[in-house]
Every structure is written in C-alpha cells, then in structure tokens.
Amino acid sequence: MLHKRRLIFILGMLSAFGPMSIDMYLPSLPTLSRYFTAPHLAVQLTLASFFVGLSLGQLFFGTLSDRFGRRRPLLLGLILYVLTSAGCALSPSIGVLIGLRFVQGLGACAGLVISRAVVRDLFSPREAPHIFAAMILVMGLAPIIAPLIGGYLLVWLGWQSIFWLLTVFGLFIFGLVYLGLRESHQPTAEHSLEVSKVLRRYRALLQDRRFMAFSLVYAMCYGGMFAYIAGSPFVFIDLYKVPANSFGWIFGANALGLVVMSQLNRILHRRYTAEGILQTVVIIQLLAGIVLFVIGYHPEISMFAIMLPLFVYVASIGLVGPNATALAMAGQGAHAGGASALLGAMQFTAASVSAMVIGSMVMHSALPLGITILGCAAVAVVGLRYARKLQDPALLMKS
Numbered sequence: 001m002l003h004k005r006r007l008i009f010i011l012g013m014l015s016a017f018g019p020m021s022i023d024m025y026l027p028s029l030p031t032l033s034r035y036f037t038a039p040h041l042a043v044q045l046t047l048a049s050f051f052v053g054l055s056l057g058q059l060f061f062g063t064l065s066d067r068f069g070r071r072r073p074l075l076l077g078l079i080l081y082v083l084t085s086a087g088c089a090l091s092p093s094i095g096v097l098i099g100l101r102f103v104q105g106l107g108a109c110a111g112l113v114i115s116r117a118v119v120r121d122l123f124s125p126r127e128a129p130h131i132f133a134a135m136i137l138v139m140g141l142a143p144i145i146a147p148l149i150g151g152y153l154l155v156w157l158g159w160q161s162i163f164w165l166l167t168v169f170g171l172f173i174f175g176l177v178y179l180g181l182r183e184s185h186q187p188t189a190e191h192s193l194e195v196s197k198v199l200r201r202y203r204a205l206l207q208d209r210r211f212m213a214f215s216l217v218y219a220m221c222y223g224g225m226f227a228y229i230a231g232s233p234f235v236f237i238d239l240y241k242v243p244a245n246s247f248g249w250i251f252g253a254n255a256l257g258l259v260v261m262s263q264l265n266r267i268l269h270r271r272y273t274a275e276g277i278l279q280t281v282v283i284i285q286l287l288a289g290i291v292l293f294v295i296g297y298h299p300e301i302s303m304f305a306i307m308l309p310l311f312v313y314v315a316s317i318g319l320v321g322p323n324a325t326a327l328a329m330a331g332q333g334a335h336a337g338g339a340s341a342l343l344g345a346m347q348f349t350a351a352s353v354s355a356m357v358i359g360s361m362v363m364h365s366a367l368p369l370g371i372t373i374l375g376c377a378a379v380a381v382v383g384l385r386y387a388r389k390l391q392d393p394a395l396l397m398k399s
Contacts, residue, residue, distance in 0.1 A: 006180060007118075007122075007181075008131065008134045008135060008138065009138055010176055010177065010180055010181050011115040011118060011119065011131075011135050011138075012115075012134070012135040012136070012137065012138025012139045013111075013138060013139070013173055013176060014074075014111035014112070014114070014115040014173065014177070015111065015112060015115050015135050015136075015138075015139040016111075016138070016139045016141070016142040017081070017108040017109075017111040017112060017173070018054065018108060018112055019139065019142035019143040019146055019255075020142045020146050020166065020169060021050065021085075021104065021105075021108050021166060022047065022050065022229060023142065023143045023146035023147045023150070023229070023251065023255075024146040024147065024149060024150035024153075024162050024165070024166065025150055025159065025162045025163070026147050026150065026229065026232075026233050026247070026251065027147055027150050027151040027154050027233060027237070027244040027245070027247050027248060028150065028154045028159040028162060028244070029043050029044075029046075029047075029233045029234070030043075030233060030234065030237050030238055030244075031154060031159055031244070032046070032094070032097075032159060035159065036093060036094040036097075038094040040234065041360060042094050042098070043094065044230055044355055044356065044358065045098050045356075046094070046097055046098050046101045047101075047229070047230050047355045048230075048352045048355040048356050049098045049099070049101045049102040049105070050101040050102065050104060050105040050108075051105065051226065051348045051349075051351040051352035051355060052102060052105065052348070052349075052352050053101070053102040053103060053104065053105020053106040053108070053109065054105040054106075054108060054109040054112065054344065054348040054351075055105075055109075055344070055345045055346075055347075055348035055349045055351075055352060056106070056345065057077075057105060057106035057107070057108075057109035057110070057113075058109045058112065058113040058340070058341040058342075058344035058345045058348070059202070059341045059342065059345050060106075060341075061073050061074075061077055061109060061110045061113050061114065061341065062113045062114075062117070062338045062339075062340055062341020062342070062344075063198050063201075063338060063341065064076075065113070065114050065117055065185065066117075066185070066338055069183050069185050069186065070114050070117060070118055070121070070181075070183060070184055070185050071177070071181060071182075071183050073110060073114065074110050074111065074114045074177055074181075075174065075177060075178065076110070077106070077107045077108070077109065077110020077111065077114075078107065078110065078111070078170060078173060078174040078177065079107070079174070080103065080104075080106060080107030080110075081104060081107030081108050081110075081170045082107075082167055082170035082171055082174065083107075084100050084101075084103045084104040084107060085104060085163050085164075085166040085167040085169075085170055086163070086164070086167045087100045087103075087104075088100045088101060088104060088163040088166075089160045089161075089162075089163035089164050089167070090160075105348075107170075109344065109348075111173070112344055113340045113341045113344050114340075115135070116132075116325065116329065116340040116343070116344070117184075117185070117339075117340045118181075118184045118185075119131050119132065119135075119329075120329050120339075120340070121184040121185050122184055125326060125329075125330040128325075128326040128329065128330070129265065129266075129269060129274055129322045129323055129326040130266055130269070130322075132321065132322035132325055132326060133262045133263060133265045133266050133318075133322045136258070136259060136262035136263075136318060136321060136322065137259060137262060137263060140255060140256075140258055140259030140262065140318075141259075142255075143251065143252070143254075143255030143258070144252040144255040144256050144259070145252065146248075147247060147248035147251040147252060148245075148248035148249065148252055149165070149248075150162050150248065151243075151244045151245035151246070151247055151248040152245050152248075153165065154244055154245070155244060155245050201338050202338060202342060205338060205339055205342050206342075209386075210387060211328050211339065213383050213384070213386045213387035214324050214327045214328035214383075214384075214387050215324075215328045215342065215343045215346050216346065216379070216380070216383035217278065217282065217320070217324050217380045217383045217384045217387065218320065218321070218324035218325060218328060218343060218346070218347060219343075219346035219347045219349070219350040220350060220376045220377070220379045220380035220383060221282070221285060221316075221317060221320040221321075221324070221376065221377070221380050222317065222321075222347045222350060222351060223347075223350030223351060223353065223354045223372075223376040224285065224289070224313060224354070224372065224373040224376035224377055224380075225313070225314055225317050226350070226351035226354045226355060227354040227355070227357070227358050227368075227369060227372035227373055227376065228254075228310055228313065228314060228369060228373065229355075230354065230355040230358040231358040231366075231368060231369045231372075232247075232250075232251065232310070232369070233247060235306070235366055235369065236250060236303070239299075239365070240303045242303075250307065253311065254310060254311050254314040254315065255314070257311055257314060257315030257318070258314055258315050258317050258318040259318060260315070260318065261315045261316060261317075261318030261319050262318035262319070262321065262322060263318075264318070264319070265277065265318065265319050265322050265323065268319075274323035274326060274327050275323075275327065275384075275387070275388060277319055277323050278319075278320065278323050278324060278327075278384055279384060279388070281316050281319045281320055282320070282377065282380045282381050282384050283381065284312065284316055285312075285313055285316050285320075285373075285377040285380065286374070286377040286378060286380075286381055288309040288310075288312040288313040288316075288373070288377070289309075289313065289370065289373040289374030289375075289376070289377040289378070290374060291308075291309040292306070292309045292310070292313075292366060292369055292370035292373055292374065293367070293370035293371060293373075293374045294370070295309070295366055295370065296365050296366045296367025296368070296369065296370035296371070297365075297367060298365075299365035299366075299367075306366045310369075313373060313377075320380075325343065327387075328343050329343070350376070354372055354376065357372050358372060
C-alpha cells in the first residue's frame with residue numbers, strides 16, 4: 001500500500017509539469033506584453049509554442065519509452081526541462097522566450113506521456129480510472145497554487161522569478177524519479193526505432209477508431225480548458241481589472257472544482273460505467289459553452305456571471321480526464337507508450353489551436369472564450385456519440 005501511494009504521488013507530480021509550467025506564469029501574460037512591448041498575439045505564442053512542444057515531444061518520448069523503458073527517457077526529458085526553464089528566465093526578447101518555451105514543452109511532455117504509460121504498465125483497465133483520479137488529486141494542487149504563487153512572485157520579484165522557481169521544481173522531480181521510480185516496462189526488439197516501424201505503429205493507432213474517438217473527446221475537452229487558460233488572464237485582469245495577485249484565487253477555485261470532481265468520479269464508478277459518466281459530462285460542458293457564448297454578446301454583464309459557467313466547464317474536466325484516458329488506453333498493452341504519446345499529442349494540438357484562436361481575437365468581452373469552448377464541447381459530443389457506436393463490451397469498465 002505504501003509503495004502504491006508513493007507511486008501515485010510520483011506519477012501525480014510528473015503530471016503536474018503541464019499545469020505548473022502553464023498556470024504559474026498566467027498572471028504575467030499582460031506584464032510580458034508590456035515588458036517586451038509585444039502584442040497580445042506574440043505573448044499568446046509563448047503559450048502556444050509550449051503546447052506545440054508538449055504535443056510533438058510526446059510522440060518522440062512515447063516511442064523512446066516503448067523502446068528503452070520508462071526511466072531513461074523520463075530522466076532525459078527532466079534534464080531538458082530544467083535547462084530550458086533557466087533559459088526562459090534569462091530571455092532577452094519575446095522571440096527567444098517563445099523558442100525556449102517550445103523546447104521547455106518538449107522536456108515537460110516526458111512526465112505527462114510516461115506517467116500515463118506507467119499506469120497502463122502496472123494496472124488493469126478496471127483499476128486505471130481510480131489511479132488516474134488519484135493522480136489528479138496530487139496533480140490538481142498545481143493549478144490551485146501555481147497561479148497564486150505566480151501572481152505574488154510577479155508582484156514581488158518580477159516575471160523572471162517564476163521561471164527560476166520552475167527550474168527548482170524540475171530539479172526536485174528529477175531527484176524524486178531518480179530515487180523513487182522503478183522501471184515498469186521491459187523493452188523488446190519489437191519496439192524498433194526504425195522510422196518505418198515507428199510510423200507503422202502510429203498508423204495502427206490512427207486506424208484504431210475506438211482509440212481515436214475517445215482521444216478526440218479527451219483532446220476537445222482539454223482544448224476548451226486551454227482556451228480558458230489562454231483567455232482568462234486578459235478577461236479578468238485587463239477587462240475586469242482584477243489584480244494579478246488576486247487572479248490566482250479565481251483560477252485556483254476552478255482548479256479546486258476539477259480536483260473535487262476527479263474524486264467524485266471514484267464514487268460514481270460504483271454505479272456507472274466510464275462511458276456513461278462521459279456521456280453526461282460532455283452534455284453539461286456543451287450547455288456551459290452555450291451559456292458563455294450567449295453571455296459573450298453582453299460585455300456589460302457582471303464578472304460573476306462569466307465565472308459560473310467557466311467553473312462548471314473546468315470542474316467537469318475532473319470527470320472527463322480519468323474516464324476518457326482509461327477508455328482510450330484500454331487494450332493498448334505493450335504499445336502503451338505510443339498510445340499515450342498520440343493521446344497527449346492530440347490534447348496539446350487542440351490546446352495550441354485554442355490558444356492561437358484566442359490570441360487572434362480582440363478581447364473586448366468573454367465572447368472569444370464562449371466561441372472556442374462551445375466549439376470544443378460540440379466536437380466532443382460528436383466524438384463520444386461515434387465512440388459509443390464502436391462499443392466493445394470487453395473493454396467496458398465498471399468499478
């Protein structure tokens with residue numbers, strides 16, 4: 001039991017690389033625009049480039065982890081993350097920061113993709129949703145505290161201090177993995193790095209319609225969340241004049257809702273299947289998107305009217321994440337690294353597109369958020385309906 005709890009803690013901390021690297025510096029986005037005299041779109045590219053790095057890097061690290069085991073590629077990614085985090089703190093221009101954020105994303109993705117693969121290595125499809133939910137309990141602390149810490153660091157020490165803290169965080173996780181995470185996957189010659197064989201494995205995944213359908217649901221729901229992440233600092237700090245060090249309380253409240261819902265997921269599994277839970281949640285997300293879309297046409301409306309549907313959407317990710325991940329990964333077996341990589345690549349491709357869409361719109365109201373979140377929720381609903389048509393009774397998970 002102690003070993004299992006330690007493993008969940010380590011995997012949860014690895015999953016926290018994304019929210020720590022994104023959420024901690026969100027309060028500084030308007031400041032970066034002024035510091036570098038850069039337009040909002042250029043500042044949004046520091047988010048989008050990180051998402052692209054996370055997306056592309058997962059395909060690389062997923063393949064490496066199938067071929068060489070989980071530990072060595074993970075440690076390599078952590079070293080890359082530490083070096084580029086320090087580089088971000090020393091960036092002399094917005095262009096350099098955009099480039100370094102891309103490479104930082106490449107390093108950070110190792111923790112995300114390999115943590116999911118380790119769960120698939122060690123736990124059955126019936127256990128996996130519970131493990132992913134427990135990981136969210138650990139990982140969920142990051143989006144709660146990261147923007148709070150980032151806001152106060154910004155006010156007290158400047159935006160560079162945020163990246164120095166991320167450097168220290170990366171070093172801490174490196175030590176945690178080096179000392180506490182055992183190898184969970186014994187590679188075989190089957191997992192060749194020959195380009196044609198790698199492409200053949202990914203082609204097989206792309207042709208797995210059930211895997212792709214659940215991955216689409218997962219990616220679109222997170223695409224909506226990253227639209228919120230990219231747009232909310234400008235909506236609340238610029239439009240509603242919320243102080244940067246107070247913005248973290250709004251962001252943290254939504255993140256807390258996500259964590260609570262992830263734990264509710266464990267209770268719901270006593271009565272409902274993962275697919276049944278997903279079916280209800282994506283409809284709720286669609287309704288939240290519709291409300292945001294309507295509110296967006298009324299810029300004079302109270303900030304609190306915007307906060308409610310945003311809270312509903314973000315909190316519901318705590319139910320989408322564990323179930324969609326477990327359903328997509330079920331049946332992937334020895335190719336868990338590649339499957340996790342493609343799942344993550346789709347997630348952060350959606351995130352990149354969402355961030356760029358938000359950045360390209362003029363933020364005079366919450367309408368850009370409403371449009372993007374509604375669009376992502378609608379695609380998720382369609383994806384889940386398609387997945388249910390491909391229902392495989394052998395892979396249904398009910399706890």
